Amino acid sequence: MSLIQLNNVGKIYPLGSQQVIALADIDLEIGAGEFTVFAGPSGSGKTTLLNLIGCLDRPTSGSIRIDGRETGGRTAREMADFRLHHIGFIFQSYNLVPVLTAAENAEFTLMLQKIPKAARRRRVEELFAALGLAGLEDRRPNDLSGGQQQRVAIARAMAADPRVILADEPTANLDSQTSEELLRLMRRLNEEQGTTFIFSSHDPQVIHLARRVIRLKDGRLESDHRQSPKTAA
Amino acid sequence: MLPRLAFRNLWRNSRRTLLTLSAMVASSALLILALGVFSGMFADMLASATEQYHGHLVLSRPGYQDDRDMFAHFADDPDLADQLRRRPGVRGASPRLRAFGLVAHGNTTRPAELLGIDPERESQVTSFSRQLIAGHYPQKSEADAALIGAGLAKRLGVRPGDELVFLTQAADGSLGNDLLTVSGIFETGAGNRDNALVLVQLSWLQRLTVLPGKIHELALTIDEPMAAAELAASLKPVLPDGLALRTWGQLLPEMQEVIASYDVSRLILVTILYAATGLGILNTIFMSVLERTREFGILMALGMKPGEVRSLVLLETLVLAVISLILGVAAGIAMTLYMQRVGFDLSPYLSAVTYAGGTLPPRLTAVLDGQNLLVPAAALLLVALAAGYFPARRAARLKPVEALRED
Amino acid sequence: MPSAIATVVLCFLGFASPVFALDLRELIRQVETQYHGSSAQARVSMEVATDNWRRTLEMESWSLGREHFLTRILEPPKEKGVATLKVRKEVWNYLPKVDRVIKIPPSMMGGSWMGSHITNDDLVKGSQVDEDYTFALLEETATSWRIECLPKPEAAVVWGKLVYEIEKVRKLPVRVDYYDEALQPVREIVFDEVREIGGRVLPSRMTVRPLDKPAERTLMRYHDIRFDLALTEDFFSLRTLKAR
Ligand SMILES: Nc1ncnc2c1ncn2[C@@H]1O[C@H](COP(=O)(O)OP(=O)(O)OP(=O)(O)O)[C@@H](O)[C@H]1O
Ligand SMILES: [Mg+2]
Numbered sequence: 001m002s003l004i005q006l007n008n009v010g011k012i013y014p015l016g017s018q019q020v021i022a023l024a025d026i027d028l029e030i031g032a033g034e035f036t037v038f039a040g041p042s043g044s045g046k047t048t049l050l051n052l053i054g055c056l057d058r059p060t061s062g063s064i065r066i067d068g069r070e071t072g073g074r075t076a077r078e079m080a081d082f083r084l085h086h087i088g089f090i091f092q093s094y095n096l097v098p099v100l101t102a103a104e105n106a107e108f109t110l111m112l113q114k115i116p117k118a119a120r121r122r123r124v125e126e127l128f129a130a131l132g133l134a135g136l137e138d139r140r141p142n143d144l145s146g147g148q149q150q151r152v153a154i155a156r157a158m159a160a161d162p163r164v165i166l167a168d169e170p171t172a173n174l175d176s177q178t179s180e181e182l183l184r185l186m187r188r189l190n191e192e193q194g195t196t197f198i199f200s201s202h203d204p205q206v207i208h209l210a211r212r213v214i215r216l217k218d219g220r221l222e223s224d225h226r227q228s229p230k231t232a233a
Numbered sequence: 234m235l236p237r238l239a240f241r242n243l244w245r246n247s248r249r250t251l252l253t254l255s256a257m258v259a260s261s262a263l264l265i266l267a268l269g270v271f272s273g274m275f276a277d278m279l280a281s282a283t284e285q286y287h288g289h290l291v292l293s294r295p296g297y298q299d300d301r302d303m304f305a306h307f308a309d310d311p312d313l314a315d316q317l318r319r320r321p322g323v324r325g326a327s328p329r330l331r332a333f334g335l336v337a338h339g340n341t342t343r344p345a346e347l348l349g350i351d352p353e354r355e356s357q358v359t360s361f362s363r364q365l366i367a368g369h370y371p372q373k374s375e376a377d378a379a380l381i382g383a384g385l386a387k388r389l390g391v392r393p394g395d396e397l398v399f400l401t402q403a404a405d406g407s408l409g410n411d412l413l414t415v416s417g418i419f420e421t422g423a424g425n426r427d428n429a430l431v432l433v434q435l436s437w438l439q440r441l442t443v444l445p446g447k448i449h450e451l452a453l454t455i456d457e458p459m460a461a462a463e464l465a466a467s468l469k470p471v472l473p474d475g476l477a478l479r480t481w482g483q484l485l486p487e488m489q490e491v492i493a494s495y496d497v498s499r500l501i502l503v504t505i506l507y508a509a510t511g512l513g514i515l516n517t518i519f520m521s522v523l524e525r526t527r528e529f530g531i532l533m534a535l536g537m538k539p540g541e542v543r544s545l546v547l548l549e550t551l552v553l554a555v556i557s558l559i560l561g562v563a564a565g566i567a568m569t570l571y572m573q574r575v576g577f578d579l580s581p582y583l584s585a586v587t588y589a590g591g592t593l594p595p596r597l598t599a600v601l602d603g604q605n606l607l608v609p610a611a612a613l614l615l616v617a618l619a620a621g622y623f624p625a626r627r628a629a630r631l632k633p634v635e636a637l638r639e640d
Numbered sequence: 641m642p643s644a645i646a647t648v649v650l651c652f653l654g655f656a657s658p659v660f661a662l663d664l665r666e667l668i669r670q671v672e673t674q675y676h677g678s679s680a681q682a683r684v685s686m687e688v689a690t691d692n693w694r695r696t697l698e699m700e701s702w703s704l705g706r707e708h709f710l711t712r713i714l715e716p717p718k719e720k721g722v723a724t725l726k727v728r729k730e731v732w733n734y735l736p737k738v739d740r741v742i743k744i745p746p747s748m749m750g751g752s753w754m755g756s757h758i759t760n761d762d763l764v765k766g767s768q769v770d771e772d773y774t775f776a777l778l779e780e781t782a783t784s785w786r787i788e789c790l791p792k793p794e795a796a797v798v799w800g801k802l803v804y805e806i807e808k809v810r811k812l813p814v815r816v817d818y819y820d821e822a823l824q825p826v827r828e829i830v831f832d833e834v835r836e837i838g839g840r841v842l843p844s845r846m847t848v849r850p851l852d853k854p855a856e857r858t859l860m861r862y863h864d865i866r867f868d869l870a871l872t873e874d875f876f877s878l879r880t881l882k883a884r
Contacts (some may be wrong), residue, residue: 056534057634076632077538091637093533098242104234109535111234155327156535304692337742344748387706398740400733404757406693407718 002230003163003196004053009062011048022048024221026062028188031197032163035190035229038200039207040216047168049216053198054087055079066163068120084112088157090167090199091153095153096141100109102148103128105136106155113160120159127155131185147178154186158195167199171206187229201230239548246521250553253358253517257557257613258564260510264609268499269572269599275495276600279458280360282488283481285421285431288327288358288452289461290468291484295477297449298484301331301488303404306447309435314354314451316471322456322464323400325357330438334401334409336431344387347399347431349438349448354379355639356455361419361432366367368393373413376437378519379413383420384428390457391415399429401442409441422495422594438547447491503608507616514620516539518550529628530636543629552623561613562606572599679871680705680838683863685713690856692731695744697754704867708876709763713754724753726763734881735777741878750798757827757848761798772797784808810834812843826851838865 011023012199023045028035030108038046049151055071056079064071066086083089088109096105106127107120115123128134131151141149157165167186171179183206189195201207209229215222243250265475283289291298294305314326328347335342352371356362361380362370375576379397381389391397395415413433420427439445455464461480468478482489522529528540577597584595680703687696700714712723721736731744744751749760772795779786782814789802801819806812812834818827825852831843842865848858 032499051634054534056637077540080533080536080538083534086535091531091534091536094527096534097238097528099245100238106533108234112536112541284708335742335744335748340743342748344745397744397835398735398738400735400742402752402755406688406695406801407689407734408722408735408755410738410740412738412740443842 001030001174003034003067004028004030004198005063005065005068006053007063007065009049010061010062011045011057012060017164018021020030021219023052023059027223028219030164030196032196033190033194034196034198034212035187035225036198036212036214037207037210038198038214038216040222041202044216045219046202046216047153048170049217050166050198050200053164055082056088059061069137073226079197080113084109085160086163086164087132088160088162090150090153090170092110092169093149093173096149096156098159100145101140102133102152105141105152108156109160122157127158129156145178146174147182148176151185152181154182154189158189158193164198165197167197169200170176171201171203174184176203176205180205180209235545235548236552238473240552241270241284241339241519242525242545242549243552245403246412246524249517249520253513254553254557254560256513257510257553257617258561259610261507261557261561261613262564262568264503264506265562266568266572266607267502268567268605269500269601271495271499272600272602272605273573274612275491275596277594277596277598279481279488281423281594282485283458284347284358284454285364285423286359286426287481288483289455289458290453290465291450291479292453292476293450293473293479294475298479301333301451302448303332303402303442303444304451306330307473307550309446309448310473315372317451317453318469319472320468322460323453323468324367324456325354325454327351327354327451328435328511329355329359329450329454330403330435330442330444330447331449332409332438332442334399336385336389336413337398337400338391338395340630341389342387343385344429345399345431346429347433347438349433349435350430350437355432355452358452361421364419364421365417367419370416370432371416373431373434373596375416376412376434377412377414378416378434380432381415382427383418383423386418388428393417399431399433399441403441405443409443409444411441413437416592432442439548469547474516498547499605499608503612510613511616511620514550514617515530515551515623517553517620518624519627521549521627522546525628526631526636526639529631530639533631533633534637539629542631543625546625546628547614547618547621550625551614554617557611558613562610565606565609566601569599569601569605572597573601580593647757650875667694678867679869680865680867680870681871682865684863685859685863686756687755687859688754690755691853691856695755702871703875704871704876706768708873710880723881725765725876725878727876729869731760731763732878732881739882741881756848757856769802771795773802778803782808784814809839831859837862838867840865840867 006028008025009023010021013022023142024034026049038049040046046058046182048086052059056138071082097108100108104122110120110123116161124137127138131154133148133151133155133177136148144152153170171182174182175177186197186199190197191204207213208227211229212224212226214224277297294307297305309328317323318326319477327350331563332347332349334345334347336345336347337343352373358369358517369565371380381391382619387390397413397415399413400408400410413431420474431545435448439447455461457464458481461482465478465480526567531541578599579595582595652843659707662835663777669697671786683699684699684701685696686695686699697713697719699711699713699870701711707728709726711725715718719733721732731749733742733744735742744760749758752758753760753763771791773789773791776788776790777785778788787804787806787808791797791799799818800823803817803819805814805816807814813831815824815831818828820826820845829845830849831845832845832847833845836840836842837844842862846860850856859883
C-alpha cells in the first residue's frame with residue numbers, strides 16, 4: 001500500500017465571479033521512502049498540490065489518503081494536529097522564527113508535541129550533527145547563511161519523524177551550488193534514514209536530482225517518470 | 234517555550250514596545266498618584282467632618298440628633314464614658330451639652346450654638362484645639378471661657394479677653410443668661426461651625442440651662458472610622474437603655490454618599506485614563522500581529538493550533554502588562570509617598586471648600602491605600618488583555634495557506 | 641374709642657379692630673389711627689405651659705401708640721427686672737443679672753418671646769395687620785362677624801391667612817385663627833373673661849395655643865390698666881429699659 005494516495009483530486013479557487021481550476025483529475029500514488037519532485041512552470045499547481053497533501057488546504061473534490069487514512073479533519077485545530085504529527089514542512093525562505101535560536105527553531109514541533117526538554121535536546125543534537133549544523137545551535141537565523149537556514153528548516157521538519165516532508169521550492173532563494181548541496185543532503189537523509197521527501201521546483205538542476213519526477217501543467221499531471229539521479233556533484 | 238517566545242517577540246520592534254510600555258507605566262503610575270490624592274482629599278474631608286465636630290460615633294437619646302430637643306438629655310455617667318473609652322478600637326469619649334440661643338457683644342447680637350464640653354476630653358475627639366487662630370484652648374479651671382468660631386468672632390467684633398453675653402431658654406423655662414470671656418478663636422473652614430459655634434465649659438452650660446449633671450451626647454472617636462458601623466454594633470450590648478449610637482455616616486449622610494460616589498469616580502478616572510492606554514496597546518499588538526502574518530502561517534503549518542496562536546499573542550500582551558504593572562506600581566507608590574510626605578500647599582490660590590459636611594483644606598496630600606494599587610493594577614491587566622484579545626483572535630483565525638502567501 | 645385690651649393685644653399680637661360697616665379697610669384704618677397718641681399702662685400675668693415646664697410671670701407694661709412698647713418682669717425673683725423694649729421694628733431685652741442689653745437680630749425675630757408662645761415677630765409685625773393684609777367678610781351671624789385677612793402680595797409676613805371672629809354688640813374679639821403659608825391652621829388665640837378694666841369693658845384673658853402641641857399654651861391675664869397717661873416717646877428708651 002502506498003504512503004500517499006490521491007484519487008481524482010481537484011482544487012478550484014473562486015476568483016471573483018470566475019473559478020480558477022488550480023488542479024483537476026489528479027490520481028497519484030507516492031510510496032514510503034520515495035524522493036519525488038513536482039516539476040512544472042509557474043502556475044501549474046505545484047504549491048496547491050503540496051498544500052493539499054500537507055493538509056494545509058482541503059481539495060474541492062476527490063480524496064487524499066496518507067497511510068490509507070483520509071487526511072485532515074473538519075476543524076482548523078484537527079488539521080493542525082494532523083500536520084503536527086504526520087507532516088514536515090520546509091518553506092522557501094525566511095521560514096525560521098527570527099527571535100528563536102537555531103536549536104529552538106529545530107525543536108519547535110517537538111515542543112508543540114509536549115516532548116520533554118531533554119529528549120528534544122537529544123534529538124536536535126543528533127539532527128544538527130547529521131546536517132552539519134553542530135556548533136550553530138545558539139545562533140539566531142539572521143546570523144546564519146541561506147543554506148544553513150534551510151538546513152535548520154530541514155532539521156525542524158525532520159525532528160518529529162513525520163511520515164513525509166513537503167518542501168515547496170526549498171532552493172528558490174539559494175544560489176545553484178548551495179541548492180545542489182541542500183538537495184544532496186536531503187537525498188542522503190532519504191537514503192540513510194528512509195525519510196520520504198516531496199519537493200517542488202522548476203529548476204532543472206534541482207529536478208534531475210530527484211528519483212521520481214512528476215510534471216504538472218495547467219493543474220493536470222503531464223508526466224510521471226522515475227530516473228536514476230545524478231550521483232556526483 | 235511560549236512565554237519565552239512571547240517575551241522575545243515583544244522586543245522585535247523595541248522602540249514601539251518601549252513607547253507603549255512607557256505610556257502604560259505613566260498612566261498606571263499617574264492613576265495611582267491621582268487615586269492617592271483623591272484618597273488624601275477624602276481622608277481630609279472625613280477627618281474634618283468627624284474630627285471637627287461630630288466625632289465618629291455619637292451616643293444620645295434616639296431622636297436627639299434629628300430634632301436637638303433640649304429635653305432629650307441623659308445623666309453624665311463617668312462610668313459609662315470610662316467603660317466606652319476602654320473598649321478596643323475606641324480612642325476617646327467626650328460628654329457634651331448643647332444649647333441654642335443668642336450671643337451678644339456690645340450692640341451686636343447673633344444666634345449661636347453653644348456646646349458645653351470638658352476641654353480635655355473634647356480634644357480627644359475633635360480638633361478645635363489645633364485650629365486656633367487666636368487665644369488659647371480653654372483650661373478646665375477657666376469656668377467662663379468661650380472658644381468661638383472665627384466668623385462669629387468677626388461679626389461680633391470680639392478678640393480673646395473680650396466679654397460675651399449668652400441668652401437662652403433654660404430647661405425650667407427661665408431666661409438663662411450669663412457672661413462669658415473669649416479665650417480663643419478657632420477656624421475650621423466650615424462655615425456652619427465658624428459662624429455659629431461657641432465651645433464653653435460643660436458645667437457652665439449645665440448651670441445656665443438648669444440641667445445639672447445632664448448631657449445631650451457622648452461623642453466617641455475611634456481607630457477605624459470606616460468600620461464605625463461594626464464597632465457601633467459591637468458596643469450595643471453595653472449601652473444603657475434609651476440611648477442609641479449614631480455613626481458619622483448616619484450623622485452625615487452626604488458624606489456617606491461622597492464615599493459611594495468616590496468608588497464611582499475612581500472607576501471613571503480609571504476608565505478614562507486607561508481607555509487611551511488600551512488603544513495604544515491595541516495598536517501595538519495589532520501592528521505586530523499584522524507584520525508577522527507569514528510567520529504565523531509557518532507556525533500554523535508546522536502544527537501550531539489556533540488556540541496556541543491566540544495564547545501566544547495574549548501572552549505577549551500579558552508580558553507587556555506585567556512589566557508595566559511592576560514599573561507603574563513602583564513609580565506610583567514612590568510618587569504617592571512623596572506627595573504624602575511633602576504635600577502641596579494650595580492656600581495661596583485656594584481657600585477651604587465645605588462640601589457634604591466635610592471641609593477640604595487648601596492642600597494636596599496623598600494616602601497610600603491598598604485599594605488604590607489594586608484597582609489600577611487589576612484594571613491595567615484587564616485593559617491589556619481586552620486590547621490583546623482582538624489581535625489575538627485575528628491571528629488565530631488566519632488560514633495558513635493564505636498567511637504563507639504573504640511576504 | 642378703641643378698647644384698652646385691644647391696645648395691649650395689638651401691641652402683642654397685632655390685633656386688628658373689629659369692622660362695623662361695609663368698608664372694612666377704612667374702618668380698620670380709622671380704628672388704628674385712634675390708637676395714635678393714646679397710651680396705656682397695664683399689670684399683666686403670663687402663664688406659660690409647655691410639655692416640660694409651667695410657670696407664671698408677673699409683668700408691668702407701657703405702650704404708646706402701636707410703635708412703642710416696654711414691659712418689665714416683676715415676678716419670679718430669678719427674672720425680676722428682665723425687660724423688653726420695642727420701638728418700631730426693633731426689640732431689645734435687658735438682662736439685669738449681667739446688666740447687659742441684647743438686641744434681637746432680625747434673623748431671630750421668629751424666636752419665642754420670654755419663653756412664651758408669642759414670638760418677637762408678633763410684637764413687631766403684628767401691630768400693622770391693617771397695612772399688610774386685605775380683608776373680606778367671611779360670615780356674619782346674629783352675634784358676630786368672621787373676617788378673613790389675606791396678606792398683600794408684597795407684605796413680609798409669616799402667616800398665610802388670619803381669621804378674626806368679632807362679637808358684634810360690644811365689638812370685642814372672640815378668637816383669631818392663624819394659618820401657615822400652606823393655609824393649614826397652626827395657632828389660635830381665644831379671648832374671654834370680658835369685664836370692666838380701667839373703665840372699659842374688655843376680655844381680660846387671652847389664650848394662645850400652638851395647634852401642633854395641644855398640651856401647650858400661653859395665657860395672658862390683664863389686671864389693672866390705666867389709659868391715656870402722659871407718656872412720651874422719650875420714655876421708650878434704652879435708658880428706661882435698664883432702669884430697675
Ligand atoms: N488562493 C488562490 N486564489 C485563486 N487562485 C489561486 C489561489 N492560489 C493559487 N491560485 C491559482 O492556482 C494556480 C496554481 O497555482 P500554484 O500556486 O499552485 O502554482 P505553482 O505551480 O506553485 O506556481 P509557482 O511556480 O509560481 O509557485 C495558479 O493559476 C494560481 O494563480
Ligand atoms: Mg508555487
